Amino acid sequence: MEIRLILEDDQEVQVPSGSTPLDLLRRLDGTGDRWIAARLNGRLIDLNAPLKEGGRLSFIPYDSKEGLEILRHSTSHLMAQAVQQLYPGVHVTIGPATEDGFYYDFDFSRAFTPDDLQRIEERMKELVDQDIPIRRMEMSREEALDFFRKRGEPYKVELIKEIDEPVVSLYEQGDFVDLCRGPHVPSTGKLRVFKLMKVAGAYWRGDEHNKMLQRIYGTAFPTEEGLRDYLRWLEEAERRDHRRLGRQLDLFSFHDEAGSGLVIYHPKGAILRWILEDLEKREHLRRGYHMVIGPQMLRAELWERSGHMEYYKDYMYFTEKDGQIFAIKPMNCLAHILIYNSKIRSYRDLPIRYFELGTVHRHEKTGVRHGLLRARGFTQDDAHLFCRPDQLHDEIQGILKFVRDMMGLFGFSFDLEISTRPEKAFGEPEIWERATRALQESLESLGYAYRINEGEGAFYGPKIDVKLRDALNRSWQCATIQCDFFLPERFDLTYVDASGERKRPVMLHRVILGSLERFIGILIEHYGGAFPVWLAPVQAVVMNITDAQREYAQQVTRELRAAGIRVEEDLRNEKLGLKIRENQLQKVPYMLIVGNREMERGGVSLRSREEGDLGFATLKEVLERIRRESEVVLGS
RNA sequence: GCCGGUGUAGCUCAGAGGUAGAGCAGCUGAUUCGUAAUCAGCGGGUCGGAGGUUCAACUCCUCUCACCGGCUCCA
Secondary structure, eight states, rough: EEEEEEEEEEEEEEEEEOOHHHHHHHHSSOOTTTTTEETTTTTEEEOOOOOOEEEEEEEETSHHHHHHHHHHHHHHHHHHHHHHHSTTTOOOOOOOOEEEEEEEEEEEESSSOOHHHHHHHHHHHHHHTTOEEEEEHHHHHHHHHHHHHHHOOOHHHHHHTTTSSSEEEEEETTTEEEEEEOOOOOOOOOOOOEEEEEEEEEGGGGGGSEEEEEEEEEESSHHHHHHHHHHHHHHHHTTTHHHHHHHHHEEEOOOTOOOOOOOOHHHHHHHHHHHHHHHHHHHHHHTTOOOOOOOEEEEEHHHHHHHHHHHHHGGGGGEEEOOOOOOOSSOHHHHHHHHHHHSBBBBGOEEEEEEEEEEEOOOOTTOOTTTTTTTTEEEEEEEEEEEEEGGGHHHHHHHHHHHHHHHHHHTTTTEEEEEOOSSSSOOHHHHHHHHHHHHHHHHHHOOOOOOTTTOOOOHHHHHHHEEOOOTTOEEEEEEEEESSHHHHHTOOOOOTTTOOOOEEEEEEEEEEEEEEEEEEEHHHHHHEEEEEETTSSSSSEESSSSSGGGHHHHHHHEEEEEEOOOOOOOOOOSSSSHHHHHHHHHHHHHHEEEEHHHHHHHTTEOOOTTEEEEEEEEHHHHHHHHHHHOOOOOOO
């Protein structure tokens, strides 16, 4: 019997029922090497799946996003096969493709070592050479349960128990069988370029109450070039690592003696932060925020009232004096609430926006700290907005515009996510509904696409998370806009409305850059340490060629510094080449070189970090150039 | 917090049951040299910390701290 297929170019073909997409490919383009899987009527299928129904058929190329995912998933199966062959007694669990590769979690009595990885990789290559066919099987749930029980794979049994379908699919390649939705490559010979990257512990189903499994990470590509580019990208990321650049550029340090996760800013790191803070103050004032300052610690009773002692105690630091317990603040909201409550508020006063560059301390668990990106003491550009429910939309929109302007300044694009009401939530469903709608409508009115994380909100309110993308296309959570229905209730926040009635304001927590430490860490990696002129800790270095220009160089420095340029001098008795090299490695935007020629003409020889030697320039020209490049242009 | 790894000079790293080494940096001197590394000499370490085994520990064992890669967490 023949079935009719419509291909992507609307070409219609007839094939015998039971033939496979691969058969068709061989007929169409001879080999089928470019393709990894097929899609029949919207459903992904294996290239060697017998076709029983007609319809729209398209092919998935190796180098597409979906193709890559299939390739990697198949490679993870290959790895699992190799591991089970090499290490009898290993239980297989799950092995998905990830954003840049794949992993497979194994239950094994010991940890895998780098030597193991090498052995596994070699065995994988042998299995590829054997070109073992990969076959899809379907079984009823019961059969599959029985099958994996007999094979002694408890994790697979657990997984099947949770599947609702009556029939499940399994994939078989030689002696290896795995529960899997598929699709997969038709045989192991289709897998070529892969590399095992590292081992790590991982809990079964990511739950720390469960058993710790051994996870092996790997990656796979259709071509050698793909892998090479990926490895190069990893090297580039390592070169940009803010911890490494932080030391090389003398920005900050951490010290055992001071305490883990506590940042110590050196002069160049500190100036970077001052610049950001100045920008923040200016921009907040411009947008109708009031700057406030709260104390570094507040009495424990206050944190009891706010509920932090109940929900957040493990993350808080405490200190005690004269029988009073104080909590070092992990958040800035309480002082802002006390300011709000310090007098009666009218509906005419709202919205009220309190802003603080608030330094907080959180006892992040060991093992999660990561340089500036995850510190224990950090400063947030934190604001709390108190508004009437009918003002929610405008306030959220204002914050989003603020976020947009700031991200644009640094050249970050970003993704947006809304998290909605979780199962255990505080507050009436109506207010949740209203707030969530305000979040959505604000995003929509600005033309932003967003993702919804159903039920992922905090118990006290829905939120918008902003995830920026840096120069290496990595994603970082920075800004958040968080509705809070809980604290206004706990602290009995009110305003008097037009009819003289007391009403409950809505409270918004929000940060733009988030933690300045973290944001600076991201900026370091984003720019690879080569900050734009307006941010560069040192904007220019004046260097002399011989001692004869020493005083002239000092005079140049003085003049520029007096004009507000962040300028240093390098008057060491070293060759010019060395000074240029070292200052280039320090990523200083401009070098101002003075020899006798420049001294005579009353200027400098200008050298740019990016463009190299720019030739003679007068001081005035240099000044204007640096000033122009230091201007911060921010949207409305 | 959990799994695995690492901790040797300011930095990057080598070494090893008989009490340590390189490059860079630093210091001193020479050189005054025009767009990415001038030359020479010198100093520098209780081998992360505590305890144990041993005639002897930087090396082996236990504990601990910190860091790295993950997991998890991020009311």
